[in-house]
Amino acid sequence: MVDFTFTEEQEMIRESVRDFARKKIEPIALKMEETHKIPDDVIEGMAEMGLIAPTVSSKYGGQDFDPVTAGIIAEELSRADPTGSIPVFYLVQASWGHVFNKYGTEEAKKEILPNVTKGKWFLGIATTESDAGSDVLGTKTTIQKVGDKYVVNGEKMYISGVREAYTRGGGHVTIAKQFPEKGAKGMTLFYLPLQSKGIIPQYVDDLGREGISTGGFTIDNVEIPSHYIIGQEGKGFYIVHEGYEYARGLIAVICAAAGLKSLERGENYLKQRKAFGMPLAKFEGLQFKLAEHYTKLSYLRWGAYNALWTYHQEILGKASRFEVSKAIAMSKMFAQEWACEAIDDVMQWQGAFGYTRECVDQVAWRAVRSFGWAEGAKEIMKVIVSRELLGKDYTAYK
Numbered sequence: 001m002v003d004f005t006f007t008e009e010q011e012m013i014r015e016s017v018r019d020f021a022r023k024k025i026e027p028i029a030l031k032m033e034e035t036h037k038i039p040d041d042v043i044e045g046m047a048e049m050g051l052i053a054p055t056v057s058s059k060y061g062g063q064d065f066d067p068v069t070a071g072i073i074a075e076e077l078s079r080a081d082p083t084g085s086i087p088v089f090y091l092v093q094a095s096w097g098h099v100f101n102k103y104g105t106e107e108a109k110k111e112i113l114p115n116v117t118k119g120k121w122f123l124g125i126a127t128t129e130s131d132a133g134s135d136v137l138g139t140k141t142t143i144q145k146v147g148d149k150y151v152v153n154g155e156k157m158y159i160s161g162v163r164e165a166y167t168r169g170g171g172h173v174t175i176a177k178q179f180p181e182k183g184a185k186g187m188t189l190f191y192l193p194l195q196s197k198g199i200i201p202q203y204v205d206d207l208g209r210e211g212i213s214t215g216g217f218t219i220d221n222v223e224i225p226s227h228y229i230i231g232q233e234g235k236g237f238y239i240v241h242e243g244y245e246y247a248r249g250l251i252a253v254i255c256a257a258a259g260l261k262s263l264e265r266g267e268n269y270l271k272q273r274k275a276f277g278m279p280l281a282k283f284e285g286l287q288f289k290l291a292e293h294y295t296k297l298s299y300l301r302w303g304a305y306n307a308l309w310t311y312h313q314e315i316l317g318k319a320s321r322f323e324v325s326k327a328i329a330m331s332k333m334f335a336q337e338w339a340c341e342a343i344d345d346v347m348q349w350q351g352a353f354g355y356t357r358e359c360v361d362q363v364a365w366r367a368v369r370s371f372g373w374a375e376g377a378k379e380i381m382k383v384i385v386s387r388e389l390l391g392k393d394y395t396a397y398k
């Protein structure tokens, strides 16, 4: 990819999302630290603007947006919300909406997706368990076919949006073992409504993203209809990576935006604050930090859009799954670290104030830090890129 220009339509979408975010999100963003929820009118506004799962087909209330356009929305939401809550609410549904739209049954799509795009229901992803995160094959949750239904048993943990789906409606794209003896070929993906009988939620007190919950749930003999199967039985392990890769590309954009926005606040502070008779901005030691962070985050932003563009090329049949996996993993590999390093320096520039809860940048740091794990740990990005470079014969984990 050499031409980095966005289309006229994409620029218009950016402008309208930016305008919405300035008016509706910026004023309430920090309040979510205390309220622990995204205000209903923000969700309603996002739905009216077509910003919830815009990757879904217009047939089910979506916008048919491609991954780069989805990235533009993620970037603007991230710039407006330092808590990271609305970007997470957005990215999860955009990514798993794409998967649902591609692999869900017609009956399930008609039933579920319009409720998601209207902002009534939340659509999440649930693969992680207490004993299995990066190693998806370590999943213990099971799904069994019983007559014309399926029965699910197990638990999921560290899942985004549990409270949202449990209380508002909706559910999670979930993975379980159907044929344990078949390894990766024995896993099945399905939609699990969180209001089902047999689901008991629990919540974790995580460090940031206070407007959206993280939690888990036990799954006790939960029955789901056969049309909730996503893709075919035994294909879940492969399909789930398509969703994770979409999400990782969006996360890379979100990290770059959060870091660059923090740098902008930092630049203002450096110009205003004086020490030793001159603005901090005159000290070369601080200037160099600014230049380094800006350069790294700009490369991160370009790399993220390149990864999302590569994803789009695959949708158009012009790139392979492997090219997508590599480009996406490269984009997420340093996303959290580079953004957190930049934000940490902006906190440092603000002296003791940087260590107070009033400092917006510590909120942003806590949000971005989550992306060192969420939707795939940064170490796993290195596993993926090495596998693509060296070939599967040199992969330690089959």
Ligand SMILES: Cc1cc2nc3c(=O)[nH]c(=O)nc-3n(C[C@H](O)[C@H](O)[C@H](O)COP(=O)(O)OP(=O)(O)OC[C@H]3O[C@@H](n4cnc5c(N)ncnc54)[C@H](O)[C@@H]3O)c2cc1C
Binding pocket: 124, 125, 126, 127, 128, 131, 132, 133, 134, 135, 157, 158, 159, 160, 161, 206, 214, 370, 373, 374, 375, 376, 377, 378, 379, 380, 383, 397
């Ligand atoms: C805020 C938050 C929200 C989340 N939301 C969701 C969600 O919505 N849905 C969901 O399913 N999951 C979610 N997760 C879970 C996330 O996907 C997992 O944390 C991640 O996959 C890592 O799994 P783990 O935590 O079990 O760590 P482990 O897999 O146990 O790994 C522990 C550490 O070892 C490293 N490691 C593991 N294997 C290797 C290896 N082969 N080589 C080198 N290092 C390795 C890991 O990178 C990590 O640093 C969320 C996590 C967080 C923090």
